[in-house]
Amino acid sequence: MLSGRILREFTPDIYSKDFVYGYQKWNVSFVRTDRHIGAFLKLQSPSQGLRCRLDFSFTVVNRDHFTKNVSFIEKSCEFSPDASVFGRKTFIEIEDLLKRNFLQETGELLLEVEMRNIHSIYECFMRLPKEIGAGNHHNNNHNHHATSHSIHHHGGSRRDSYEERMESTYFMFGLSDWSISLFPDNSVAEADGSVEVQLQRHTSFDHLCYVRYRIILGDEGTFDSGDLEQVLDASGVGEPFTIGASVHRLARGRSTLRVKVEMISVVSVSEVYLSAIPSMGHSRSSTGGGLGGAARAHCYDRDKQAWILEADLTGKYLAFRLFYTDISHVPRKFSRYVGWNIRLVSKGGSPRPKRTVDGPYSKYYVQQEADDGYVIRTDVLLDELKESECPYLDGEDRKMTLHIEWMDSHLLINPNYTSLDDVTRLHKHQMSREILALQAENYALEKQLYSYQQSLAKTTSGLPSRSNSRANSCERNSTVNRM
Structure with missing residues (x-):
């Protein structure tokens, strides 16, 4: 308004x-x-x-x-x-x-x-090291050129052959600062060289995150990673990947390497652990609708709102209930819209986490004493959890690891707005776009019709009229008669 x-x-x-x-x-x-x-x-x-x-x-x-x-x-x-x-x-x-x-x-x-x-899309030019294997170079950053300097080891890991790091300037995405680092392998000849590429987050360390991005190296797109999805830990460091070409080959003889990063999405993640032991009791829990004695875990979303996730082990399939424990703190005359998804992390076998059924999920919350919980179903049979080699359970404590992706969170001024209103609003939006598309199509057809009319008029004006043709015919006939 x-x-x-x-x-x-x-x-x-x-x-x-x-x-x-x-x-x-x-x-x-x-x-x-x-x-x-x-x-x-x-x-x-x-x-x-x-x-x-x-x-x-x-x-x-x-x-x-x-x-x-x-x-x-x-x-x-x-x-x-x-x-x-x-x-x-x-x-x-x-x-x-x-x-x-x-x-x-x-x-x-x-x-x-x-x-x-x-x-x-972020773009920069990284200056290449002047001498292979020299190490500890410090080049000034000009015109978005990144510096080349000694590598900092994270988490105690060592890259003995990667002596230098080429790092981009920082850029903002998802309200966090990011950079791209390249680690050239200087231990071998240039023809056999390689480079490790690593995405790093420098702020917002209170959550893990899923990030999707794409990297293109070289002036003519010498290397294109395609869409990548990675999990960045709370320290903000992602798993590096290796390219089987040296930075000099990627730069094709130039002194700088062009780096383009297309950032697609980033989602904050709460990592929770739940026991897979079925509950013995069936009393109502204090969270407002859960099972007494059920395995539960506390977590916070990106807005510092408190939640509880419970495992529901009473049916044929594994299910969960998500409770908004801070629902009483939603301001009056407001509603909070929250969108999320849940992944069940596999300990072995498939490297990709398993998504729950029917996700992603969303709900509008208004102030009340307690939340009844949101039921989240999976297609994992409870009998699978009893197997000794179950891929979703840790071998020692038999706990599940789940990732809650906090996709959206908005405080809305209208407390009576619900998911039912989303349907009519979506239909209104779709109809308005259809009308705009039809108007544009009608305008294009009118222009095309006008162009045809103009072309037809020019063609007609270039032809002799019927009266002129008759006059010319009579003149020719009279000439023949005189002869």
């Missing part, structure tokens, strides 16, 4: 609160001129070398009919530190807002902002 005071003279610019989309922080602003209201979208978390490309639109909603709405669309806008704001100064005329029934009963304007198809 945009305050109606934007229509008054000498009104200062109006800014929205910051919000997150595509793992970046944004806000919108509205600027009044003598005749128009301007609307702008700004990237609040720009990083040197990072470009965010996306489509967005602004729409001011008319009270009478949706066909009277006024909107504009910007496609493939590339946000960067040098160009962090896009929009239109002349979005809508003030006179139109006053005369065409745009003001709501509260005196405010209802606006919609849509953002789609975001791509976040």
Whole structure:
């Protein structure tokens, strides 16, 4: 909702609160001129070398009919530190807002902002070591060139043959700082060399995270990793992977190596451990709906909200219940929307965690004394948990390891909004997009028809008319008669 005071003279610019989309922080602003209201979208978390490309639109909603709405669309806008704001100064005329029934009963304007198809790409040029195996080089960083320096060992691990680290500058994604490190293998000849690549997170160390990304090395995409998914531990260090080519071969004789990183997604993860021993009692638990004596684990989401996960071992298949224990702390007149997913981590066999059935999940929470819990089902038979070689249980304490992915968390001002409202809102959004697509198609057909008409008119004007043809024919006949 945009305050109606934007229509008054000498009104200062109006800014929205910051919000997150595509793992970046944004806000919108509205600027009044003598005749128009301007609307702008700004990237609040720009990083040197990072470009965010996306489509967005602004729409001011008319009270009478949706066909009277006024909107504009910007496609493939590339946000960067040098160009962090896009929009239109002349979005809508003030006179139109006053005369065409745009003001709501509260005196405010209802606006919609849509953002789609975001791509976040970081790019830098890493300066190569001058001498192979020399070690401990320190090159200054110019024009986003990364430094080359001695490797820091993490967690006591050693890379004896990887004496140097080439590291990028930091960039922002998912409200955390990241960098890419390359570890050239200088212990062998250049033709047989290799390089390790490692993604690192430098902030937000309170959670594990799943990160999806893609790395391209070389000016012409000499190496393309494709989409990768990794688990980064609480220290922020990911598992490195090895490329079977030296940095000099990847750079193709140049003194710098071009590095592009497309960041796709990052999700905070709570790692919990649950016992697989069935509960003997069936009394109600204090969490509001669980089984007494059930295996449970406490955890916190990325907003420091407290939760409890219980294992439900009473049916044929393994199931879980997730309780929002801080539900009594949801502010009055607000609701909290939370989206999550759960993976059952395998101890052996398949390297990929097993997702639960019907995920991901979401729910709207309002203030109440206790949460009844959200049932999460799996297709894992309880009989499998009794097997000595069960891939989901630790061999010693017989506990399951689960990863809760906290995908979304938003505090909403409307406490009565539920998942049922999502359906009608989605349908409205789909219909409006269909109408826009049909309008664009109709406009394209009209242009094509006009082009055909113009072409036909030119063709017709180049042909002799019937009267001229008859006159020419009579003239030829009279000439023949004279002869």
